[in-house]
Amino acid sequence: MTSFNLMHLQFILTGAMWTVILSVLATLGGGIGGAILALAGISRHRFIRNIAALYITLIQGVPLLVILFLTYFGLPALGFNIEPLAAATFGLSVYVSAFLGEIWRGSLEAVRKAQWEAGECLALTRMQVLLHIIMPQSIRLATPPTVGFIVQVVKNTSLVSAISFIELTRSGQIVNNSTFQPFLIYTIVACLYFAMCFPLSRFSRVLEKKFAISAR
Amino acid sequence: MSDVIVGLKDVWKSFGEVSVLRGVTFDVAKGQVVSIIGKSGSGKSTALRCINGLEAFQSGEIAVDGFNLADETLDLRALRKKVGIVFQSYNLFPHLTVLGNIELAPKLAKRLSPTETRELALKVLGEVGLLDKRDHYPEQLSGGQQQRVAIARSLAMEPTVMLFDEVTSALDPELKEEVLRVIERLAGSGMTMILVTHEMNFARRVSGKVIFMHQGVVHEQGTSEILSNPGTPELVQFVGSNL
Amino acid sequence: MNIDFGPVFARSGFLIDGLLLTLQFSLTAIVTGFVAGTLIAVGSRSKTRLLSLVCQGYVEAIRNTPLLVQLLVVYFGLSSVGLKFPVFFVVILAMTINNAAYTAEIMRAGLDSIAKSQIEAAKSLALSPWQVFSRVMLPPAIERVYRSLSSQFVLMMLSSSITSQISAEELMAAGNFIQSETFRPFETYIVLAVLYLILSLLFRGLFWAFGQVAFPRRRRLGTSL
Numbered sequence: 002m003t004s005f006n007l008m009h010l011q012f013i014l015t016g017a018m019w020t021v022i023l024s025v026l027a028t029l030g031g032g033i034g035g036a037i038l039a040l041a042g043i044s045r046h047r048f049i050r051n052i053a054a055l056y057i058t059l060i061q062g063v064p065l066l067v068i069l070f071l072t073y074f075g076l077p078a079l080g081f082n083i084e085p086l087a088a089a090t091f092g093l094s095v096y097v098s099a100f101l102g103e104i105w106r107g108s109l110e111a112v113r114k115a116q117w118e119a120g121e122c123l124a125l126t127r128m129q130v131l132l133h134i135i136m137p138q139s140i141r142l143a144t145p146p147t148v149g150f151i152v153q154v155v156k157n158t159s160l161v162s163a164i165s166f167i168e169l170t171r172s173g174q175i176v177n178n179s180t181f182q183p184f185l186i187y188t189i190v191a192c193l194y195f196a197m198c199f200p201l202s203r204f205s206r207v208l209e210k211k212f213a214i215s216a217r
Numbered sequence: 218m219s220d221v222i223v224g225l226k227d228v229w230k231s232f233g234e235v236s237v238l239r240g241v242t243f244d245v246a247k248g249q250v251v252s253i254i255g256k257s258g259s260g261k262s263t264a265l266r267c268i269n270g271l272e273a274f275q276s277g278e279i280a281v282d283g284f285n286l287a288d289e290t291l292d293l294r295a296l297r298k299k300v301g302i303v304f305q306s307y308n309l310f311p312h313l314t315v316l317g318n319i320e321l322a323p324k325l326a327k328r329l330s331p332t333e334t335r336e337l338a339l340k341v342l343g344e345v346g347l348l349d350k351r352d353h354y355p356e357q358l359s360g361g362q363q364q365r366v367a368i369a370r371s372l373a374m375e376p377t378v379m380l381f382d383e384v385t386s387a388l389d390p391e392l393k394e395e396v397l398r399v400i401e402r403l404a405g406s407g408m409t410m411i412l413v414t415h416e417m418n419f420a421r422r423v424s425g426k427v428i429f430m431h432q433g434v435v436h437e438q439g440t441s442e443i444l445s446n447p448g449t450p451e452l453v454q455f456v457g458s459n460l
Numbered sequence: 461m462n463i464d465f466g467p468v469f470a471r472s473g474f475l476i477d478g479l480l481l482t483l484q485f486s487l488t489a490i491v492t493g494f495v496a497g498t499l500i501a502v503g504s505r506s507k508t509r510l511l512s513l514v515c516q517g518y519v520e521a522i523r524n525t526p527l528l529v530q531l532l533v534v535y536f537g538l539s540s541v542g543l544k545f546p547v548f549f550v551v552i553l554a555m556t557i558n559n560a561a562y563t564a565e566i567m568r569a570g571l572d573s574i575a576k577s578q579i580e581a582a583k584s585l586a587l588s589p590w591q592v593f594s595r596v597m598l599p600p601a602i603e604r605v606y607r608s609l610s611s612q613f614v615l616m617m618l619s620s621s622i623t624s625q626i627s628a629e630e631l632m633a634a635g636n637f638i639q640s641e642t643f644r645p646f647e648t649y650i651v652l653a654v655l656y657l658i659l660s661l662l663f664r665g666l667f668w669a670f671g672q673v674a675f676p677r678r679r680r681l682g683t684s685l
Contacts, residue, residue: 062656063618064618064632066622067632067653068653070645071653074646075649075650078645156524156525157526160528170526170528170529183533183536183537183539184540184541187537188533194524194526195521195525198524269584294587294588297583297584304581308577308580309581310578310582312685321585322585325587326585326587326591354677354680371585
């Protein structure tokens with residue numbers, strides 16, 4: 002058994018880097034899925050809207066850990082071979098898309114009610130109204146909660162440790178196995194998460210205040 | 218004068234740099250109805266709120282029914298059982314029904330039994346003529362009705378002094394009358410009342426004493442006669458602008 | 461590729477035990493987290509600057525770190541200083557710490573929404589500070605943020621699955637065990653997903669029913685405060 006040293010710290014920092022990478026990938030993947038869900042959610046066809054709503058209800062009603070285990074253990078059992086990074090990214094993206102989809106649909110909806118008719122009166126097509134009138138305003142509404150949700154994404158990547166992907170939490174666990182200084186190590190891990198999340202939380206709150214003021 | 222129930226003596230109060238009360242002195246006798254009039258910012262509402270301890274004051278004396286408000290160890294809750302206040306914005310509790318609003322304080326602060334509380338609540342609700350609204354929620358009532366419930370809520374504490382802080386100012390003209398009628402009936406019943414008001418005709422009709430406040434002091438006081446024959450140019454101007 | 465749920469259903473006893481433990485974890489942590497969170501919300505609104513800073517710092521610290529790491533800190537932290545507690549206690553402690561921070565944030569918004577004039581009216585009716593808080597501030601505050609509270613509690617129930625990582629034998633752990641026995645991960649985790657989904661719908665239903673009882677004004681008028 003060795004005591005905590007610089008090598009360990011370096012190992013943990015490498016884990017932290019993977020947490021950042023996973024967070025970015027999950028946000029991108031979830032963002033694409035979320036955009037599709039949000040658009041489906043304001044579709045004129047009830048069927049498409051219902052599919053989007055069903056997806057969101059299903060995913061939000063299941064723990065992320067179950068989704069990750071389904072992709073990491075379940076898919077190979079069905080004959081799909083999948084790399085740990087791909088499994089982690091896919092599982093996180095599935096989860097994140099449901100939440101981003103709901104946030105974004107809400108912001109589109111909020112603008113749509115007020116502005117859709119005005120845009121139609123200008124003889125624009127539905128797509129033109131969406132792109133030039135609704136979207137720009139929705140993005141302002143959606144930005145603070147989206148940034149706030151990225152904090153959840155960063156924290157949720159910690160669950161990937163359970164499918165033995167070596168990100169920040171898993172690297173902490175590995176170091177702890179050799180040093181057994183759990184209090185010290187998990188406090189360092191917690192501080193690193195805090196260092197990633199706190200600025201995002203703050204930024205989200207600043208944006209919220211800024212938009213709340215300019216919306217008056 | 219043993220029948221003085223509320224007495225202010227040289228009361229000073231400032232919010233930060235701004236002096237709001239600059240030596241206010243007046244007395245209210247038991248059973249008397251006193252109207253305080255004056256421009257906004259003259260300190261009349263602040264003076265009223267000092268009487269039940271909602272605002273602290275920096276110097277001077279306020280005595281209310283044997284309580285000394287300058288005393289920092291004063292039991293404010295004991296004082297407030299004796300002094301009711303009705304606000305401009307009604308301030309009913311939105312999550313409680315009319316009866317719930319009225320019964321809350323007798324039950325909690327006076328520890329009356331449920332039957333006593335209910336009897337009392339129905340009595341005061343009858344006095345403001347809203348027995349049929351007992352199970353309504355505040356948002357289901359008009360402004361005038363809400364204000365009458367607020368009056369009933371104060372009355373249910375069976376106070377010895379009632380304070381009214383511009384209680385009709387937030388109401389449409391056609392709703393003012395119903396509230397003023399309730400207050401007038403109360404004045405006739407011998408309740409000691411201090412009203413901050415903009416209703417000159419009403420003040421003239423019900424008050425035994427009118428106090429005109431100007432720039433943080435009692436500028437002129439007397440019977441309601443002073444509204445017809447003001448003694449100072451400021452009151453002349455004020456009465457003129459409020460006809 | 462063959463799909464067979466038989467081996468999983470054959471072990472449904474484990475699932476039922478796990479489900480009951482998940483329910484116990486969640487319901488306990490909802491109550492403890494709500495009480496602690498409300499106290500922290502009150503503390504963070506306090507005029508005593510130190511108390512308010514400590515409470516706000518707590519909320520920020522917890523909201524910006526993962527539950528899994530909090531769980532590991534509590535679990536190993538307690539044992540590294542020689543304190544041995546049953547897993548149930550460790551789980552409830554960690555979930556309460558976590559849930560309290562989120563609940564505090566929500567309840568703070570609710571309490572902030574109570575107008576000063578409401579408090580003045582209550583004080584003027586000779587109510588004690590506790591009566592003002594519990595009868596005039598708290599009920600409408602809870603009613604206003606009830607939706608956020610319900611969502612938070614459902615999320616917390618789902619995240620209790622994380623406690624399987626410190627060998628709490630709740631629903632997720634039961635699934636992991638069945639998976640290791642049957643080598644049928646797909647079927648096992650599909651069943652788990654369905655069970656959690658049922659739990660979250662059940663919780664939503666329960667919160668709705670509780671709201672109907674707790675907020676008679678909203679039930680009768682259908683309007684929000």
